[in-house]
Amino acid sequence: MSLFGTKKIATFAPPKDARKGGGTYLPGELKGIIKINTEKCVACDTCRPHCPAEAINGKLGEPHVIDVDRCIACGQCLVNCPFQAIEQMTQLDEVSAKLRDPNTLVVFAPAPAVRVALAEEFGGKTGELTVGRMYNAFKKLGNNVKIYDINLAADQTIWEEGMEFICKVLYHVVGLKEWEIDEETAKALGIEPVTINLEWCEHHPLPHFTSCCPGWIRWMELYAPAVRPHVSGTKSPQQIFGPSAKTWAALKVWKVDPRNVYNVTIMPCTAKIFEASRPEFKSAYKYLKEHGIIPEETPEFPDVDAVLTTRDMAELLRKNGINPLEMPEEIENPEPTEIYTGGGTIFGTSGGVTEAALRMAYFVLSGQEPPKWDIYPVRGYTTGIRETVIPIPVKLLGGKTFDLHVCVVNGTRNHLPQIVNEVLEAKSKFHWIEVMNCPGGCVDGGGQPVNGMGTGWIDGLFPIPNEVWKSV
Amino acid sequence: MAKKQLPYKYEEGPASMVVSRRGFMKVTAILALFIAFGKAVISFFYSKRHDFLTSRQEGLYKDDKIHQRKGLAASQQNPTVKAYYEEFGEYPLSEKSHHLLHTHGYYARWQLGKGEVHHG
Numbered sequence: 192m193s194l195f196g197t198k199k200i201a202t203f204a205p206p207k208d209a210r211k212g213g214g215t216y217l218p219g220e221l222k223g224i225i226k227i228n229t230e231k232c233v234a235c236d237t238c239r240p241h242c243p244a245e246a247i248n249g250k251l252g253e254p255h256v257i258d259v260d261r262c263i264a265c266g267q268c269l270v271n272c273p274f275q276a277i278e279q280m281t282q283l284d285e286v287s288a289k290l291r292d293p294n295t296l297v298v299f300a301p302a303p304a305v306r307v308a309l310a311e312e313f314g315g316k317t318g319e320l321t322v323g324r325m326y327n328a329f330k331k332l333g334n335n336v337k338i339y340d341i342n343l344a345a346d347q348t349i350w351e352e353g354m355e356f357i358c359k360v361l362y363h364v365v366g367l368k369e370w371e372i373d374e375e376t377a378k379a380l381g382i383e384p385v386t387i388n389l390e391w392c393e394h395h396p397l398p399h400f401t402s403c404c405p406g407w408i409r410w411m412e413l414y415a416p417a418v419r420p421h422v423s424g425t426k427s428p429q430q431i432f433g434p435s436a437k438t439w440a441a442l443k444v445w446k447v448d449p450r451n452v453y454n455v456t457i458m459p460c461t462a463k464i465f466e467a468s469r470p471e472f473k474s475a476y477k478y479l480k481e482h483g484i485i486p487e488e489t490p491e492f493p494d495v496d497a498v499l500t501t502r503d504m505a506e507l508l509r510k511n512g513i514n515p516l517e518m519p520e521e522i523e524n525p526e527p528t529e530i531y532t533g534g535g536t537i538f539g540t541s542g543g544v545t546e547a548a549l550r551m552a553y554f555v556l557s558g559q560e561p562p563k564w565d566i567y568p569v570r571g572y573t574t575g576i577r578e579t580v581i582p583i584p585v586k587l588l589g590g591k592t593f594d595l596h597v598c599v600v601n602g603t604r605n606h607l608p609q610i611v612n613e614v615l616e617a618k619s620k621f622h623w624i625e626v627m628n629c630p631g632g633c634v635d636g637g638g639q640p641v642n643g644m645g646t647g648w649i650d651g652l653f654p655i656p657n658e659v660w661k662s663v
Numbered sequence: 664m665a666k667k668q669l670p671y672k673y674e675e676g677p678a679s680m681v682v683s684r685r686g687f688m689k690v691t692a693i694l695a696l697f698i699a700f701g702k703a704v705i706s707f708f709y710s711k712r713h714d715f716l717t718s719r720q721e722g723l724y725k726d727d728k729i730h731q732r733k734g735l736a737a738s739q740q741n742p743t744v745k746a747y748y749e750e751f752g753e754y755p756l757s758e759k760s761h762h763l764l765h766t767h768g769y770y771a772r773w774q775l776g777k778g779e780v781h782h783g
Contacts, residue, residue, distance in 0.1 A: 215772040318718030320726055347739035347747065351764050354755040381745040382754040408769065416771035424765045434763040441752035471768035480765055527743045532735040533727035542719040550737035564736040572720060573713050633721030634719035645715035646706065 197311050197640035200269065200502055202281035205249045209280070212466065214260040215413060219470035223244065224264040224280045224461055225637070227253040232498035233257055235552035238268035238277065240647060243628060244410060261413065265406035265415060265628050266461035266637015268603075271647045277520050279638070282497040283507060286455050289496075290333045296445065297329035299329045300432045303539030305501045306634040311640040313334035313516050318550050324520045326529065328508055328515035339440060341456060342531030344505075345538040345547065346433035348403065350380075352425035353551045354387075356399050356623060360556075360595075364622075365587060373586070376555055395420055398614060399620040403427035405466035406628030410603060428538065429456050429463055430472055433494025437475035442484070449479055450489060453498045457504045459539065459636035462628070462651045467495035489630035500638025517614055533564065534588045541571025541601040541632035545625045549581060556593070557584040569625075571632060572599035573649045576610065578621075596621045602630030619647075 206223065208317040212218030227238070227247075234423040239247040239255060244260040249255030259266070269277040289295050310319040330336050361367045370387045377384035402408060402423040411418060425431075433454055441449040456463060466472075472494045481486040499507065508515065522529065534547030546566045553561040569577035577599040582592045598621040600606050607626060629635045630649040675760075682690070734740060752759055 198716055213776075215775060217770070217775065228770045303726075304719065306726070316718075317715045318722040319722075324725065338781045343741065343743055346741040346744050347737040347764070350678055350748075350755045352737070352742055358756070378747075380739060381751070382748055383755070385754050385757075387756055409772075412770050412772045416769070419769045419771075424693060424767060426766050427762055430766070431764050435747065436670075438763065439747055469768065471766060474763045478759075503743065526745060530735070530741060530743045531729040531730070532738055532741050534736065534738045536730065537723050540723050542749040543723070546737060551739045552703075554737065554739055560737075564731055573717065606665045631713075631716040633718060635716050639719075642715040644711070646712040649713065649716075 193498070197644075198275050198639055198643050201278040202283070202503070202506075204284060205279055205280050205282065209398060215471050216259075219468060221280065221465055221468040223257075223259050223264055223649060225262060225277060226280070227255050227257055227268075227277050229256070231274060233274055233276070235273065238272055238632060241267045241604065243267065243269050243607070244413065263409040263413070263628070264462045264465045264637075264662070265603075267629060267647060269637050270635070270639065270641050275641065276491070279315045279500065279502075279559075280464065281499070281503050282464070283499060283503050286497050286499060287507065287510070289453045289455075290335070291470055293335055294335060294451055296447050297333065297450050297453050297455060298337045298339050298436050298440075299455055299457060300339050300341045300429070300436070301457040301545075302347065302428075302459055302463075302634060303324060304535045305457050305504070305636060305640065306536075308458070308501050308540070308639050309460060309515055311331035311507060311642070312502065312525050313514050315516055317642065320469045321520070323520035324515045324518040325425055326522055327518040328513050330617070331513050332511055334505070335522060336527070337528065337623070338434055339436050339528040340531050340535075341428050341432055341539070342427035342518055344435065345535035347431050347435065347532060347552050348428045348534055348538075349547050351431070352401070353555065355423060355425055356548065357552055357555060358387060358389050358624065359392050359395060359397055360585065360593075362389040363397050364593065365585070367587070373501065374406050374600055375558060379554075394419070395424075397421070398624050399423060400618050401615075401623075403461075403538070403544060404626060404628050404633075405429075405615050406462040406605065407607075407626040409462065409465065410607075410628065411476065411611075415550060415615065418611060419615055420590045426472075427466065427497060427633050429458065429466060429498075432456065433467075433472065433473040434478070436528075437494065438478055443528060448485075449475065450485055450492070453497075455499060456495055456503065459501050459633045459639045460629075461526065461637035462501060464498040464500075467493065467498045490553075502638060502640060505640070539633040541627050541630075542569040542577060542599045542625065543632060544627075545569045545599055545623065546598055548623070549595075553581075553583050554584065557590075559584075559587045562642065569597055569599050571599050571627070573601075573631060575601050575606040575630075575650060577601065598624045600624065600626045601632070602628075603628045621652060 202256035216222045234252050236251045246258045310321045365430045400422045437449045534550050581595045585593045
């Protein structure tokens, strides 16, 4: 309930040396996305226990400081600061400039969690779903605007990660060395009945960790890099959107020069700003150059050019005098890049990736649709860890049921370390582990509208770590 | 007639100079009301503290239901994804997917600059 509306969060432009690298940052990566304004900080110490990376320094009474080398840029400190003293780096100015360039095709890619929070910035109800109104508001920003919904990229992610996971199961549990996709499944998916070699799974043991949460990924790189072989190699929806838009969509759907495509994702997340800046994410550029589609001398460009948080996008709309709540809900000419499924949209909530993956994996493994599309046991809601078993009949085992052990980690703090330690000690009983850094999922991300009347944490009354609670 | 002797000796204590029994009862009753009301207000807001979060989650599940009714419940039903593979991607985990949609870049970040090579 936003009795008093959302809170204003201050932003700052990227400083000149933001991409210098050094410490735990590669050159090119944005450093210091979240910053505590020491003049506004009253040293109440609320932020420090929220941080999943123990990256905030400062005793009670002293203005606090973020240690950027430890920070994962998740923004949980920012959304929970009672005085809005924590600020976010924004790429808003760069995006505004590109909108004014008629030669640039600005592609807006809204994440699932944005469509249930954007309205809050304009006085709408909490959780109000505004898809059509959101699209129409974005399109009003310019004639050079296209929409490629991240929910579509999420569906693509399920195809890639679902199949990746099935490969690991077939190799490690069923013992196959290659997977011949049968005619029926291939036809249903609209692909050729290919045979996939599974030898690569030897270096990728179970359990499988999801990889779409950039806060989790950076946390893993900093605090548990030994689990890397378990982590999915499939990119996140944001990073699947990027290359897809600059290759397939540019060439086949919009039929434009990929060099003129400017990708802007709209995210509930501040860690996505970091993710887009990772130097390895220039796959479209490499592909287009290798295939002679763009000239050799083309300067490098990233797969995702800029990331705007939900708050940033609200600000952009406000600056242009656009209120999504006043736009029509009707989508006049729906384009193929705006089509998504229920599985794609639930990515924004804890347990969503898992449920979406199961909806497809169940079908591919058993040849039938699951008894119900809704798989309630994996939904995180406000519970820290969900552990459940999903029985799946497997065609390749003659219809025998395989018990899939699934874990959903709903928020890093208090929940993730024990699950990761089990994997490190080879004691984990799970096949699939979903990790979302933000409690509740991306809907409670660091880039979302800040609701003054809510608490962004899901355990206990105060943001005190479990170890302290238990000792009291 | 002699005054009847009571079997006990009773005198009000010095506190009765400050507040009477009735006064004390009235004050504590009102204090208790305030505390109970305050506790109720805190409990009310405490119980609603996740509402913003759960209503956003419910919004997404509502979007899910809308799409389920349109025959778009699961990712394998998305015609655009099928078109992506048909027109460009070929099939999941293809060579193209490997280069564009998969990553091997996970770094042990505290070892950066100390010869750390990304996980192959």
